[in-house]
Amino acid sequence: MAKLDKSMLYVGTNYHPHDWSEDAWERDLNLMKAASMNVVRLGHLCWDSFEPKDGVFEFEWMDKVMAMCEKRDIFVFLDIPTRPAPTWLHKKYPSIDIADKNGLRQNAHTRYMEDVGDPHFQKYAYRLAKTMAKRYKDHPALLAFGLCNELGSGFSSYSETARMRFCKWLKNKYGSVENINDAWAGQRWSRKVTDFESIAFPIGGEANGAPERHLDMKRFFSDEIISYLQSFKNAVKSEAADIAISTNHWAENTQVGFDYQKCYRALFDFSGQGFYPGTNPELEESIMGACFFIDHRMGELQVPSWNLEFQTGSFGGYCCPKNVMRMYAYLTYVHGAQAVCAWTWRSMLGGEEQYLFGLIDHDGEPTIKYDEFKQIAEEAKMLVQTNIFPSLRKAKVAIAYSYESLVVSEKNKDYYTVPYISHIMQVYNAFFRANVDCNIINLNEITEDYDTVLIPGHALMSENMAKSIKHLLYNGTTVIMTAFSAKVDENSKVFSTSLPGLLTDVFGVKVRGFDRSFTHVAVMNEGCLEKPKISLKRDDTKIILNDKELSAQIDYHEYLELTTADSIGYYLNCNNKNPTAVTCNRYGQGKAIYVGIPAEEEIIRELIETQSHVLIPQNLPHGIVYRQLNSGYSIYINMSSSEKVIPVSGYGVLSGVHYNDNLTLPAYQVDIIKTT
Numbered sequence: 001m002a003k004l005d006k007s008m009l010y011v012g013t014n015y016h017p018h019d020w021s022e023d024a025w026e027r028d029l030n031l032m033k034a035a036s037m038n039v040v041r042l043g044h045l046c047w048d049s050f051e052p053k054d055g056v057f058e059f060e061w062m063d064k065v066m067a068m069c070e071k072r073d074i075f076v077f078l079d080i081p082t083r084p085a086p087t088w089l090h091k092k093y094p095s096i097d098i099a100d101k102n103g104l105r106q107n108a109h110t111r112y113m114e115d116v117g118d119p120h121f122q123k124y125a126y127r128l129a130k131t132m133a134k135r136y137k138d139h140p141a142l143l144a145f146g147l148c149n150e151l152g153s154g155f156s157s158y159s160e161t162a163r164m165r166f167c168k169w170l171k172n173k174y175g176s177v178e179n180i181n182d183a184w185a186g187q188r189w190s191r192k193v194t195d196f197e198s199i200a201f202p203i204g205g206e207a208n209g210a211p212e213r214h215l216d217m218k219r220f221f222s223d224e225i226i227s228y229l230q231s232f233k234n235a236v237k238s239e240a241a242d243i244a245i246s247t248n249h250w251a252e253n254t255q256v257g258f259d260y261q262k263c264y265r266a267l268f269d270f271s272g273q274g275f276y277p278g279t280n281p282e283l284e285e286s287i288m289g290a291c292f293f294i295d296h297r298m299g300e301l302q303v304p305s306w307n308l309e310f311q312t313g314s315f316g317g318y319c320c321p322k323n324v325m326r327m328y329a330y331l332t333y334v335h336g337a338q339a340v341c342a343w344t345w346r347s348m349l350g351g352e353e354q355y356l357f358g359l360i361d362h363d364g365e366p367t368i369k370y371d372e373f374k375q376i377a378e379e380a381k382m383l384v385q386t387n388i389f390p391s392l393r394k395a396k397v398a399i400a401y402s403y404e405s406l407v408v409s410e411k412n413k414d415y416y417t418v419p420y421i422s423h424i425m426q427v428y429n430a431f432f433r434a435n436v437d438c439n440i441i442n443l444n445e446i447t448e449d450y451d452t453v454l455i456p457g458h459a460l461m462s463e464n465m466a467k468s469i470k471h472l473l474y475n476g477t478t479v480i481m482t483a484f485s486a487k488v489d490e491n492s493k494v495f496s497t498s499l500p501g502l503l504t505d506v507f508g509v510k511v512r513g514f515d516r517s518f519t520h521v522a523v524m525n526e527g528c529l530e531k532p533k534i535s536l537k538r539d540d541t542k543i544i545l546n547d548k549e550l551s552a553q554i555d556y557h558e559y560l561e562l563t564t565a566d567s568i569g570y571y572l573n574c575n576n577k578n579p580t581a582v583t584c585n586r587y588g589q590g591k592a593i594y595v596g597i598p599a600e601e602e603i604i605r606e607l608i609e610t611q612s613h614v615l616i617p618q619n620l621p622h623g624i625v626y627r628q629l630n631s632g633y634s635i636y637i638n639m640s641s642s643e644k645v646i647p648v649s650g651y652g653v654l655s656g657v658h659y660n661d662n663l664t665l666p667a668y669q670v671d672i673i674k675t676t
Helices: 022-034 060-071 087-092 119-136 160-174 177-183 211-239 284-298 324-334 370-386 403-411 420-433 463-474 601-611
Strands: 010-014 039-042 075-079 142-149 244-248 271-275 305-311 337-343 397-400 439-441 452-455 478-482 509-516 542-545 548-550 556-562 566-572 580-587 590-595 624-628 633-638 644-647 650-652 662-665 670-674
Touching: 010 075, 010 305, 010 370, 022 060, 039 060, 039 337, 060 075, 087 119, 119 142, 119 211, 142 211, 160 177, 160 211, 211 244, 211 403, 244 305, 271 284, 271 337, 284 305, 284 324, 284 420, 284 439, 305 324, 324 337, 324 370, 324 624, 324 633, 324 670, 337 370, 397 420, 403 420, 420 601, 452 463, 463 478, 463 580, 463 590, 478 601, 542 580, 542 601, 548 601, 556 566, 556 580, 580 601, 590 601, 624 644, 633 662, 662 670
Parallel strands: 010 039, 010 337, 039 075, 075 142, 142 244, 244 271, 271 305, 305 337, 397 439, 397 452, 452 478, 478 590
Antiparallel strands: 509 556, 542 548, 542 566, 566 580, 580 590, 624 633, 633 670, 644 662, 650 670
16 A cells, blocks of 8 residues: 655546546556646446446456556545445345435436435445455555545435434434423424324425424434444444545535534544536635635644545536636645545546546547646645645634534525525635635534634524633633524524523623514515515615724624623614624623624624734735745735736745746736745
8 A cells, every 4th residue: 555645745636447448548547647647536436337236346447447557656546436326236225215305215317316324225335345445455556545425415315214213313312202392392383292203304295394303304314424424434444444534525515414523523534525616717706615615624633635526627618717727726735735636537428427528538638628737746746845735724713614503594594594604605705815724613622722713603502512602712712703693502492591592691792683674575475465575675784893884785684782792883874773783792811792794704804803813914916815834935826817916025936936026926827935
C-alpha cells in the first residue's frame, strides 16, 4: 500500500474502467500520466462488475487496472461501491426496494434506490466491503478506501420493514407511550399513541403529520445512514486497519441527508466532498456554497479535505470559461483541500450522465480542459516543495449549523419563510467576502475557542445547545443570534416560556411577536374560500445600525422587548411602538447580540466589524480571495471576470514575476506572493 502523505497535494480524476476496453485503459492512463496526475479514483458505482452473481466475485479486471496505475506511479483511491445495489440483490430480497411515501414499492430503475437500513442489504454490502478491503489492502498503488458514493442522496424508504425499524427506534428512544405522547403532543387532534408497534410514518397521500413526528422520522433515517456508515467503516477496518478512509457523502442533501455533525469526528480519517460550484463563475453564491460544503465537512477537524469529485462540465454544459477550473482548485486549497479529482475523466457514452462532459471527449480525445488540469497538477507538484498547502487554518470565528433546525424549518414553511440554508449562507457569504476563515460547528460539541460565533436561524434549541452558548459567553466569546432562532425545543414543540427559548436571560430580550413587510398567505387554507396568492410590499422597513442606514431585504422582523440588553440598532419605518431591531447584552465575559431579522449579509458584516475582534483584510477589490499562508507567503485569487489591481510587493511563485507596489491579476487568475 502507498502511504498517505499529509504534506502532499493530489491531483487526478475519476475513472470508470468497467465502461471501456483494456486498450482504452492503456491510452487513458498514459494521458493521465502525461498530465502529471498522481491519483485516480476507481471502483465507484459498479457493484455488479465486481460481483455479477451472489458470491461470485470478479476482480481480475480491477487487478489489471491497479497494476497499470502502479506502473505509472499513479495512486488509487478505491471506492467500495455498495450503492447502487445490483439487480440480483433486489430480486433476492425485495425488502431492499424503496417504497414511496404511500408505501408503494418502486422498481430500482435508477441509482440509489435501495434501503440502506435493510439488514439484508447491509449483510451483502459489508461482505463486499470486507472482500475488497482484504484483496487490495496491501496493493502498492492503494492510497485509501472510499465508503461508497454520495450517501445521503437518493430516497428514503417508507416500506413496512422500514416502519417496523422506526417503531423499534422510537421505543428505544422514549421507553414508554407516556413519554412519546408527551414529546409528540399526542393529545392534539386525538392522536395519542397506544403502543409502539402500530406507529406509522407521519407521511402519506396528500397529508403530512405533526412537526414533532416529522422531526423524529428524519432523525430515524439520519441515524440509519450514520449506523450504516459506522458498520461499513468497521467492516473495512477489520480487514485493513491501517488504510485511510473517506467518502464524498451528501449529508446536506435536502431530499434525504443526515446529521453529519453528529458523527463526523469518529467516521472518517479525512473528510471528502464533491466540489460543484457550477460552470458559471459569475454566480458567486454557487461558488461560496461549494466552499461552504468543504468547511462543513471539515468542521473542527485539523486534517485536510479531499475533493473526490471536482467539476469539469455539467449536464449539458461543456466547460467553464478558460482558467476557471484552475481558479476553483486554488479556492479549495484555501479552504483546506488536499486533493482535486476531476469528475469525470471521460464523457460517458451511455447512462444517466452521457451529457455531463469530462476531460476527455466521448471519442477518447483530450478536450480543451485537459491542458488546464495538467497545469493544476504540475503546479501542485511544485507547490509541495513550498510546504504551504495543504493549508490547515485556525479559525477564530464559527457558524453554528444544525441539521435538526433545517428539518424544523423545512417542515414549517408557512412560518419559517426564509429557508434555513439561506440564513447560513448569508452569514457564510459575509465571512467569505471579508476573507475571514470560519469553522462550521455543532453547538452540541464545541472543541475550539472562538472570538465570535454566529447562530443564524437556529430554530431548534435544546438544553445542551443553550448550555454551550452560555459557556461560550462565560469565556468571552461574542455570540450573534438572528431571528427565527430558539423557537422550539428538542421535540419541535414551541417553548411555553418567553422567546428566545432557554436564552431570554442570556440575550436580555424577549421576542413579543413579529411582522412581515410583505403580504402573507398561508399554504393551508384556514377556512372559507381559497385565498389568492399575492405578494405586495406593505412597508419599506430598514435598519439603522451604528448610524448607518442598511438596505437589508426585510420580509420578517420581530418585536423586541428589552430586559437587560441595550438597543444598538433600530427599525426605520416600522409600525411597532418599540423600534429596537438589534440588541447587545453583557453575559459572563462575552457579548450576546440578538438581531430581530433573518440573517442578512450586510447586517452581519457590520456587526463583525464593530462588535467583534475579527481582523478583516482591508483595501482589497471586490472579487479577490486573499489568505496569509505560512512562511511569508500570501495567495490572491481573482474570482471575477475583470482585471484587478492589488497593492502588494513580492515575488509571484506561480507567475514568476517580481511585483513592485501592485499585483495585476487578470480575470480568474491566481498568484502566490512571497513577500520580500
